[in-house]
Amino acid sequence: MCPMWVGTSWKMSKGLAEARRYVRGLADHLDGLAPAGVQPFVIPSFTALAAVNDELGADSPVLLGAQNAHWEDQGAWTGEVSVAQAKDAGAQLVEIGHSERREHFGETVQTTRLKVAATLTHELVPLLCIGESAEVKQAGGSSRFILEQAAGALDGLDPEQLARVVIAYEPIWAIGETGRPATTQELREPFRDLGREYGRRVRGLLYGGSVNLDNAADLLGIDHVTGLFVGRAAWQLAGFLSLLEIAAAHPKATG
Ligand code: 13P
Numbered sequence: 001m002c003p004m005w006v007g008t009s010w011k012m013s014k015g016l017a018e019a020r021r022y023v024r025g026l027a028d029h030l031d032g033l034a035p036a037g038v039q040p041f042v043i044p045s046f047t048a049l050a051a052v053n054d055e056l057g058a059d060s061p062v063l064l065g066a067q068n069a070h071w072e073d074q075g076a077w078t079g080e081v082s083v084a085q086a087k088d089a090g091a092q093l094v095e096i097g098h099s100e101r102r103e104h105f106g107e108t109v110q111t112t113r114l115k116v117a118a119t120l121t122h123e124l125v126p127l128l129c130i131g132e133s134a135e136v137k138q139a140g141g142s143s144r145f146i147l148e149q150a151a152g153a154l155d156g157l158d159p160e161q162l163a164r165v166v167i168a169y170e171p172i173w174a175i176g177e178t179g180r181p182a183t184t185q186e187l188r189e190p191f192r193d194l195g196r197e198y199g200r201r202v203r204g205l206l207y208g209g210s211v212n213l214d215n216a217a218d219l220l221g222i223d224h225v226t227g228l229f230v231g232r233a234a235w236q237l238a239g240f241l242s243l244l245e246i247a248a249a250h251p252k253a254t255g
Pocket of ligand 1: 233
């Protein structure tokens with residue numbers, strides 16, 4: 001039985017002191033053991049990666065992630081951080097292709113493919129984010145769009161490599177302050193289609209976008225969903241701990 005993945009990206013928030021406080025509290029609470037059936041992960045800013053790794057300690061059940069990484073190991077890429085460097089700082093997972101990076105920083109299907117490949121080469125977990133805009137959804141093209149994003153990024157992987165990938169479906173219209181929470185009804189079809197294509201072949205199929213304590217259990221109940229990728233609702237430790245509890249109590253985790 002695969003675990004429910006529940007994690008948070010802090011995006012561009014938290015200085016070192018706050019990052020350390022959050023993770024120290026998390027490590028104290030978990031005391032070396034994730035809730036049964038749940039795989040927690042935390043994705044801080046690069047500046048806090050090593051400090052968070054330090055606080056979590058060597059055998060932490062919490063996976064540590066980077067919010068992005070360059071596909072080359074080193075070189076003249078000013079301002080970039082390589083997968084190798086992120087791994088050196090403690091990352092076990094690399095977030096790839098978040099819509100904010102696609103929209104503001106020129107992330108393309110080609111660069112997501114290079115990053116997935118580099119992440120696998122370094123034996124970290126690629127967390128590939130896909131999601132369509134409100135316009136694409138309105139035109140009825142959600143499934144086709146996200147399947148194309150996924151296929152482009154995962155092109156050329158063999159089954160063993162694909163089995164190490166986690167996909168997070170995060171519709172752009174549902175993310176952040178300006179987003180509106182998706183209903184479970186409107187997520188059924190995209191997850192049915194993602195599930196058909198990737199359900200048995202990848203390590204996890206997560207949902208993200210305005211996840212909160214009120215909708216988390218229902219979202220986890222959608223067919224093929226095996227976890228949640230959370231922003232704002234998990235930026236305070238209490239929120240993250242509550243979400244871990246909700247996942248642990250869910251029939252998919254206990255069953
Ligand atoms: P919110 O949960 O704040 O909508 O953000 C989701 C997200 O983008 C996680 O990567």
